[in-house]
Amino acid sequence: MGCGTRPICPLQSPQDVNGGRQRGLRKGKSNRRRKAPLFCRRTMVSPNLNRALTNTRFSDLNPALSDPVLDALKEGGFDYCTPVQAATIPLLCGYKDVAVDAATGSGETLAFVVPLVEILRRVSPAPKPQQVLGIIISPTRELSSQIYHVAKLFIATLSKGGDVKADVKKIEEDGANLLIGTPSRLHDIMERVDDLDFRNLEVLILDEADRLLDMGFQKQLNAIISRLPKLRRTGLFSATQTEAVQELAKAGLRNPYFECEADKKPSELVDLLVKNKSRKTIIYFMTCACVDYWGVVLPQLSVLKGLSLISLHGKMKQNAREKALAKFTSLTSGVLLCTDVDARGLDILGVDYIVQYDPPQSWSNCPSR
Numbered sequence: 166m167g168c169g170t171r172p173i174c175p176l177q178s179p180q181d182v183n184g185g186r187q188r189g190l191r192k193g194k195s196n197r198r199r200k201a202p203l204f205c206r207r208t209m210v211s212p213n214l215n216r217a218l219t220n221t222r223f224s225d226l227n228p229a230l231s232d233p234v235l236d237a238l239k240e241g242g243f244d245y246c247t248p249v250q251a252a253t254i255p256l257l258c259g260y261k262d263v264a265v266d267a268a269t270g271s272g273e274t275l276a277f278v279v280p281l282v283e284i285l286r287r288v289s290p291a292p293k294p295q296q297v298l299g300i301i302i303s304p305t306r307e308l309s310s311q312i313y314h315v316a317k318l319f320i321a322t323l324s325k326g327g328d329v330k331a332d333v334k335k336i337e338e339d340g341a342n343l344l345i346g347t348p349s350r351l352h353d354i355m356e357r358v359d360d361l362d363f364r365n366l367e368v369l370i371l372d373e374a375d376r377l378l379d380m381g382f383q384k385q386l387n388a389i390i391s392r393l394p395k396l397r398r399t400g401l402f403s404a405t406q407t408e409a410v411q412e413l414a415k416a417g418l419r420n421p422y423f424e425c426e427a428d429k430k431p432s433e434l435v436d437l438l439v440k441n442k443s444r445k446t447i448i449y450f451m452t453c454a455c456v457d458y459w460g461v462v463l464p465q466l467s468v469l470k471g472l473s474l475i476s477l478h479g480k481m482k483q484n485a486r487e488k489a490l491a492k493f494t495s496l497t498s499g500v501l502l503c504t505d506v507d508a509r510g511l512d513i514l515g516v517d518y519i520v521q522y523d524p525p526q527s528w529s530n531c532p533s534r
């Protein structure tokens with residue numbers, strides 16, 4: 166939404182890219198001592214920050230970008246990635262969350278627009294009009310307009326916003342798969358348009374997160390984030406790393422690890438389930454015996470009364486497995502206890518949390534989402 170104009174054009178010099186500052190992906194908690202990790206979700210890396218453009222072409226990126234996206238990039242005059250783009254695009258396309266130290270001018274807009282467009286293109290079946298799959302939140306209307314103009318290179322059907330009444334009317338009539346705007350406008354729209362469906366949201370982008378907070382949008386951001394599914398990708402871009410940004414990162418990004426002493430794992434798991442009774446959770450265990458054990462123990466806990474618990478593992482008969490999976494899929498909240506079925510890659514709609522109670526038995530069984 167928005168209606169500013171800032172044509173996208175190729176960079177002229179290194180200064181144009183970094184605006185005199187270095188920027189890159191912020192390191193996460195990777196140096197923290199890990200005790201007994203329950204979750205494994207976010208990846209952070211540091212790109213090479215020395216040059217304006219890397220020698221990585223958009224067509225070299227892995228996972229590969231689709232031809233229409235590459236064509237649009239070429240048409241816009243974009244061949245080589247900036248460091249931020251080279252580091253961020255593969256991560257977001259590969260189902261990872263990112264937190265990016267991003268000063269003005271390093272090409273962050275394409276760094277999140279390209280993966281967002283890629284991800285939206287892959288959604289199958291095609292989304293219904295009211296299904297919102299992507300949200301980009303930026304601090305000002307002007308910035309939202311700039312992002313709109315970049316995104317327009319890739320999405321011909323993207324339409325501009327106007328005043329809030331007109332936006333609401335248009336969204337009610339036509340729907341919206343991607344929303345770009347300020348926190349206030351987005352929050353307003355979420356409140357006013359009842360039909361919008363955020364359950365399948367794939368990507369949330371928080372652009373200029375430090376400014377979002379400086380400008381006092383914390384409350385609206387929290388309200389927006391609380392309505393979005395947990396199982397999504399989040400990109401958080403910020404020029405400075407304040408404590409408030411770290412807090413937002415904690416709330417907005419999926420925690421890579423939850424640490425606890427090994428002997429506290431069972432009680433922490435129960436605690437997590439108690440706190441998230443209304444959510445849909447998959448918990449992966451190492452062995453069928455573990456699944457059976459927890460499948461007997463959890464239903465006996467009065468604090469979990471009413472929670473639907475479903476077990477699924479390789480020693481169950483095929484028919485029983487299919488029934489278990491179908492039942493969990495149909496639930497709006499509940500817990501699936503399972504082993505490495507489908508290489509921990511079960512793709513079930515509406516899942517809020519994936520808990521890796523035990524680590525996967527091989528690296529290839531580490532789920533991408």
Ligand SMILES: Nc1ncnc2c1ncn2[C@@H]1O[C@H](COP(=O)(O)OP(=O)(O)OP(=O)(O)O)[C@@H](O)[C@H]1O
Pocket residue numbers: 172173174175176181182218242243244245246247250267268269270271272273274275311
């Ligand atoms: N890979 C690239 N190759 C050539 N030019 C690029 C590339 N990526 C971005 N640019 C250009 O660099 C300029 C800055 O990019 P962009 O606006 O994405 O940066 P930004 O970090 O979002 O800046 P701002 O915070 O001001 O919006 C734009 O003119 C854009 O067209």
